[in-house]
Amino acid sequence: MDEQGDEVSKKARSLKSLPECGDVFSVSLGNWGFTASRVVAVKAKPVTVLVVGSEYLGANPPSLDDQKVYDIPILTHHSFDNEPLAFWTPMTIIPEFEKIGNVKPAEGEDQLALGSMAQWEYILYQRIMQAQWDGVPRPAAESEIDILEAMEQAYQKRKKPLTPDGIIKKFHSLDPLEQPGASLVADILRSLVKDLGDAKGSGIEPVRLVTDCITALNRLDAEEECIDTVERDLLIEFFQKIGKKYKIDDVYKLVEELREW
Structure with a gap:
């Protein structure tokens, strides 16, 4: 396969587990019924999708024929200042999102949320918070699940998440047949942890070491095609924890600017 063909293959592999542009989702809000979401x-490079929320809010799943599905909410609650409910995410889609179709986005929608990054759960939380702020009555949904409480419980469970060393061990534990490059990724991460530990008092800036690590991962992925959705989620979590531990400002922004996976 020629170089151009390799690039097309790599792009297809990188995006295979993410939604496609135009995908429309019914989103379960528990006892708040349903809303909708779209990928616009x-x-x-880096692998991310731009997600927007929907003005639709009802007891039943949305229909593609409902115009409210395509109207994007404007957030005004608390400190928000007329901001569209839109964000970029590299994360794996969550079960509350069920695809109901694919509709071409409107012109200009791909320019929303140029610098905003979040996880898929952001849609659930912000849609309910804005509805409560606006005094919108809760739909007569069949579900009794308090989605905000469920999200808080999930967050509390994540308060004791994997440590950087735990994430490295997770890479080592991945099936080598399904993720053949996982152990190589783990070796690169372990080297970073060691270098960061050795750098204390040496004058070497941690951000430089993180930059070198991301570059090494980019090179490895270009050669081995070993970083996909599972690995990407773990890597982003890893760098967030490294940034917090070693007081690296805006590490998430740094990763998003440099990563090619």
């Missing part, structure tokens, strides 16, 4: 843009 996809980037291959």
